Amino acid sequence: MRQGSLCLCYPLGRPYGVQSHPEKVMSGIRVRIAPSPTGFFHIGNAKTAIINWLFARKEGGAFILRLEDTDTERSRAEYGEVILEALHWLGIDWDEGPGIGSEPERGAYGPYRQSERRHLHLAAAERLVAEGKAYRCFCTPEELEVMRRDVREGRRSGPLRTQWRDASPEEIAAMGDRPCAIRFKTPDGETVIDDMVQGEVRTDNREFDDFVIVKPNGDPVFHLAVVVDDGLMRITHVLRGDDHLTNAFRHAMLFDALGFDRPRFGHLPMVLDEHGKKYSKRLHGANLLDWREDGYLPQTMVNYLALLGWTPEEENRELFTPEQLIEAFTVRRLGASAAKFDRKKLDWMNGQHIRMLAPETLRDLLTPILARAGFDCSDRSPEWLTRLATICQEKLPTLNAIVGLADFFFREPDAYEEKAVGKHWSKPNAVERLEAITMLLETTEPFTSEALHEAFKARAEAEGVGLGQFVHPTRLALTGRSVGPGLFELAELLGREKCLERVQRAIAFVKEMGGTS
RNA sequence: GGCCCGUUCAUCUAGUGGUUAGGAUGCAGGAUUCUCAGUCCUGUCACAGGGGUUCGACUCCCCUACGGGCUGCCA
Known part of the structure; x- marks a missing residue:
């Protein structure tokens, strides 16, 4: 029997394998994320990952990555790499997890790919059957459909309990090796979960069908697999999306039936798009790496996503580096209501992180x-x-904004902002002023922002006008625009020669403009 | 349909029976004798609705509405 290997093979308490962060892993807390490699790393996965990681790092626990790659229809090997890439980008490291590429798997509770744990799941199912906690069900899809329709149309009530639930060994044996599912024998009673986020939630077990744990084709079902894996990996806290809240009842029953200690559950609210809808996979931004593409810093994403559903003990503070988040993290400040993703606030926050x-x-x-x-x-x-x-x-609100802010360093301005032309170059003395500017640019020594600033200021004072009267026309000549970095800094960086060329071109432009109007 | 979860400014949120309901983003206005998409200041804006409980409800209970989830031989 493989029973023994199922729940008794690991010593309670600390794992004995090599940890990548032995100094950090000492509290006995073990959390995991279990993404499906189905194409990309969703923004919601990222939030879950961040919360779990912060919790593990704060508490000195182990953070585990497990790939739920059992959906052979949708899973592809290279998608696993995508998840790792996203995690790497965020700066989230894990203590145990699958090996990708040439990297060896790490951790003492492997394998960490669900597809490689199939034998463990099936052994668990067999044990449940042997103990009378699950049963083989030979119902055909057609029969099941009839039963479901009867429930829907009121001819029958209550949860699904098939005729095979209490079949005798002889009846089962009579079916030979005909295909059958294994169903969990939902116990009577009530299941209560003390959720770290949602508080106490309870449901009568009559709300649950005798759900399938092994398909007739021999594949374990998700519910069984997670419970077996979390149980064997000695996961102590399951923090995941609240779409699993109802599933948690099934899982709790399974943990109990298998003789595992139940982990503490915590169901985090989901991330909604800017319209308050579920963040569709097709939407730009659903893929975490879209944000990298758009010029956002990983530390911004960690900060922003962490605060989407969590608030620090210290009120009125929201700018955190990842290290500061770890330091400040407490489970009790996790919120229970769903949050919309606010791009504007993200931009602001990214700007703040760029400054750091x-x-x-x-x-x-x-x-x-x-x-x-x-x-x-x-x-x-x-x-x-x-x-x-x-x-x-x-x-810079984003890294990418540099292109629009600094393009004039790399190419001549090909047009002048119209409004600014009207404002700064249309006065009768425009050419005269640009010529004065030329003189300043030619003679200022050294050609530094400080010296330029002094020279411009002196000239403006001498003429009895504001510095702006000199700055604005110059900025327009040098950059073609009315906004940008500080003028003197920009001029220094551009260099005397380029500045003079551009002011000459501006003079020509203004003369031309005067001539045609 | 059944069950479960959620609901404070436009947005993210603080608030655990007595508060002028606080902060941040956004937005608006002002300032910055160099711009603004930067910075500073000011302002704007909320307890989903209805019943209870209570001397007193944003806070506790019930109902309704709205949003979400589960109800699969998906994960």
């Missing part, structure tokens, strides 16, 4: 984005690029 970056880090993130937009940075010095990052840092 070291200039060199920001530079390294920005350079490939500029390159992808067709702005070759290979001939710019690292110092120059760092400076670029610095002067743009506080203006």
Whole structure:
């Protein structure tokens, strides 16, 4: 019998295998995420992963990754890699999990791919049958359909209990090896769950059918597989989406029947899209990595998603690095109501996180984005690029916004913003002013933002006008726009020669404009 | 249909019987004698509805409405 191997093979308490974070894993708390590799890592999976990870790291527990790849229809090997990539990007590390590519599997409770645990699931089912807690059911799909219709149409009430529930061994034997499902024999009574998020929830077991745990084709069903896996992996806390709340009753019954200690459950509200609907897989942003694509920082996503359903003990604070989140995390502050994803707030938060970056880090993130937009940075010095990052840092809601903010460093302005032209270049003295600006740009030594600032200020004072009278026309000439990084910083970075060229072009433009109007 | 969960400003939320219902994002206005998509300041905006319980309900109970989930030989 494999019974012994089922629930008694691991010593209670600490695992004996190699941990990747032995120093962090010491509380006995073991949590997991169990995503299905079905294409991409959903934003909701990300939230669940983050909460579990924060909990494990805060409590000194183990964070486990298990791939639920049993749906052979939809699962593909390479999709597993996608999940890992998403987790890596977020900066979420795990202590036990499947090996991907050449990487070996790690952890003492493997395998960590559900498809490789089939024998464990089936053994558990057999044990339940042997103990009279589950039964073979030879009903045909047609028979089941009739029973369901009868319930629906009121000819029959109560949960599904098939005729095979109490069949004698002889009757079963008489069926030979005809295909049959294994159904769980739902016990009488009531199941109560003390949910970490939802509080106490209870249901009469009569609400539950004798659900299938092994399909006639021999495949274990999800409910059985999760319970067996969570049980054998000694998972202590199951934090997952609240779409599983009702399933938790089934799982609790199964944990009990198999003789496992039940984990604490915590059902987290789901992430809704901006319209309050379930976040459809087809929607842009449903894939966590869409956000990387759009120029969001992983630490922003961790911060934002963590706060979508959790609030810190310390009120009125919402900017956190991942490390700070770990430090601040407490289960009792998990909320129970669903939250809409707010892109605007995410933008703000991303801007805040971008500001926290070291200039060199920001530079390294920005350079490939500029390159992808067709702005070759290979001939710019690292110092120059760092400076670029610095002067743009506080203006960027997303990394990608650099393209629209700094394009003029890489190409001549091909048009001037119309409104700004009207405002700054249409006065009679426009050309005169641009010529004065030319002079300033030619003579200022050294050509630095500080010196330029001084020179411009002195000139404006001498003429008795505001600095803006000089700054705005210059900005328009140099960048083609009315908004952007600080003018003197930008001018320094652009270099004297380029600045002069562009002001000359502006003068020509203004003269032309005057001539034709 | 049955069962389960949820419902405080537009959005994320704080609030566990007595609060001017607080913060953040957004939005609006002002400021910033260099722009704003940045920064600072000010303002705007909420307890889903109805019954109870109570001296007193956002807070407790019931009902209704709305949203979500489960009800599969999907996970």
